[in-house]
Amino acid sequence: MHGLYTFVTGPLVWLAFVVFIGGSLYRIVSMLMLVSRREKFIFSYMSVRYSLRSILRWMTPFATVNMRRHPVMTVVAFAFHFCLLFTPVFLLSHVVLWEEAWNVRWWTLPDAVADVMALVVVAGCVFFLVRRLARPEVRFLTTASDYLLLAVVALPFVSGVVAYHQWFAYRFFFIVHVVSGEVMLMAIPFTRLSHMLFAPFVRAYTGSEFGKIRNARDW
Secondary structure, eight states: OHHHHHHHTTHHHHHHHHHHHHHHHHHHHHHHHHHHHHOGGGGGGOOHHHHHHHHHHHTSTTOSHHHHHOHHHHHHHHHHHHHHHHHHHHOHHHHHHHHHHHSOOOOOOOHHHHHHHHHHHHHHHHHHHHHHHHOHHHHTTOOHHHHHHHHHHHHHHHHHHHHHHTOSOHHHHHHHHHHHHHHHHHHGGGSGGGHHHHHHHHHHHHHHIIIIISOSOOO
16 A cells, blocks of 8 residues: 555656646647648737637626526536635645645645535536436537546545545545546546636637627627
8 A cells, every 4th residue: 555655646646747737738739730720810810808808707707698597507617616726726735745845835725615615526516417417408418428527526526525534444535536636637638628728718719709800799
């Protein structure tokens, strides 16, 4: 068990970050090269003003018509993504690891707040699972990989809460927490999780087209 612990908290961590960073750069550069090769004219009407307007608008809860039409989905989606992004970054134990490795430290979440945020992520995964099963139009577009991705996202948070509170089998769940977190990180550039990379570009493109070409809002 000690050898496995050393491996997953050492070489596997570095591998996960290399795959995540390298894969993300590859996907973004590949996208830009594809656009340049096939639809280079898009760059001619890209606008910083309309790009930022669109990005900020769609980052604001209930700012768009579609968000107001689906209030439950809006609340769940914003809460889920907020907790998914900020819990790992500001979790005390994670910040301590960064301090030990690089001698850098930043503000951390109270443990109780981090617990609640982790449960919000898990609850969000359950909500999205039920939605995929219950709504025909969503179920039609769902593949087996979508269900697998929900498990990949939920597992680091479930195992992290269990391991932190040491409810049972602490060593096992700690290993599961670390490995599942690394798997999720490596999966981001190569699965539907890559929308976190492409969303700003999509909004910038859409906002520029609507604002600069069509003289209309994109929400």
